[in-house]
Amino acid sequence: MIENDLSTSLSKGENNNSSLLTRNELRKLKKVQLKKLQAQQVIERIEKAPFKKIFSSEPTQYLCLTNICFGGIGGVTTEKISNIFKSFNGYLGLKLTHGKPYSFIIFNTPSDASRARETLNEKPCDDLDGKMMFIEYVNLTYNNFINQIKNSDKVEIPGLILIEDFITVKQEKNILQHVYSTKSWIPVQDRIVLHYGYSFNYDLNEVGTKLSNLELPSYMNPLLEKLNKLFPSMPKFEQLTIQLYPVGTGIPPHMDHHSSFGPNVIAFSLENPVIMEFKNLKTDKVVNIDLPRRSLMMLKDDVRYAWSHAVRARKSDLLENGQVRERGQRISLTLRTVNPDRICKCSWPELCDRNINSKS
Ligand SMILES: O=C(O)CCC(=O)C(=O)O
Secondary structure, eight states: OOOHHHHHHHHTTTGGGGGGGGGHHHHHHHHHHHHHHHHHHHHHHHHHHHHHHHHHHSSSSEEEEOOOTTTTTTTTTHHHHHHHHHHTTTTTEEOOOOOSSOOOEEEESSHHHHHHHHHHHHOOOOGGOOOOOHHHHHHHHHHHHHHHTTTTTTTTTTTTTEEEEEEOOHHHHHHHHHHTTTTEEHHHHHEEEEEESSSEEEETTEEEOOOOOOOOGGGHHHHHHHHHHSSEEEOOEEEEEEEETTTTEEEEEEOOOOOTTTEEEEEEOOOOOOEEEETTTTTTTTEEEEETTTTTTEOOOOHHTTTTEEOOOEEEEOOTTTTEEEOOOEEEEEEEEEEEETOOSEEEEEEEGTTOOOOO
């Protein structure tokens, strides 16, 4: 089936110069076209829609990378892909999908998108270990893709990674069973918390004392294994905080102490979603991000070192589509590494506790 499509597309003259190619070049070209068709067919199958309905032959401002997704070959990350595209004029942002084989790049205008596509499409990419990107224009009438893009392109907080459905339903059930059967909860303001590895000093947002239960609970293992696969260079997490937020409660704006903790802070959301409020401490820009149930949020770079985050204490959240969502009880699991020497070498000295005695 794919071979047939391939011969048709080559004979239709989509590659007009194919008759001038050597046999070796023709073989390579066929291989590339085959991979491209395979990627397209996977999308058609997932979307249950034909290629022509999903993609446009005319440039639009939205590019779809049909064979690139989060955690794919070479450990694709937001940074890797945004580094590739941000040198092009009009680059606005990207949405990597998780669990689906495609991603989106958003440009200001169709001609901006077209310049990037012409440069990168079907060319080996050094930043992706030589892998080629197959790039198509998203059809503006294909709402399933347009909605996914629109939900993501309004704001990008540098360093914030959100992976939906990171935790399976079964894993969530298992974790919740364990968490709810634990007796050693500590009250903090209106919520209750559990600490593993190290305690957490909520007055200073810094690391507390080393605990006797240094091991993280074994129900965390599947999440840690998945994390290691996606981010192989991630160091071992030494501190886990579990928080139970009854409806109406939250956590005040804070930034995890720079010198206590390492460059990556990870928080999982269980049982119910919540809106988290982020504030850029230099510009005061405020951005609300919806953290879905069973998602992973990673804070690194700017958002780790130069933004505060908070869950406002209230009983409902206003969503971007204007709907009000009632809150439900939420459990969060926060993972941190601990800086052994309590020294921070971040690039935000003016916001770093090595320079200011911050009690944020
Ligand atoms: O509830 C959360 O997801 C985040 C908790 C948090 O900000 C923290 O543990 O510092």
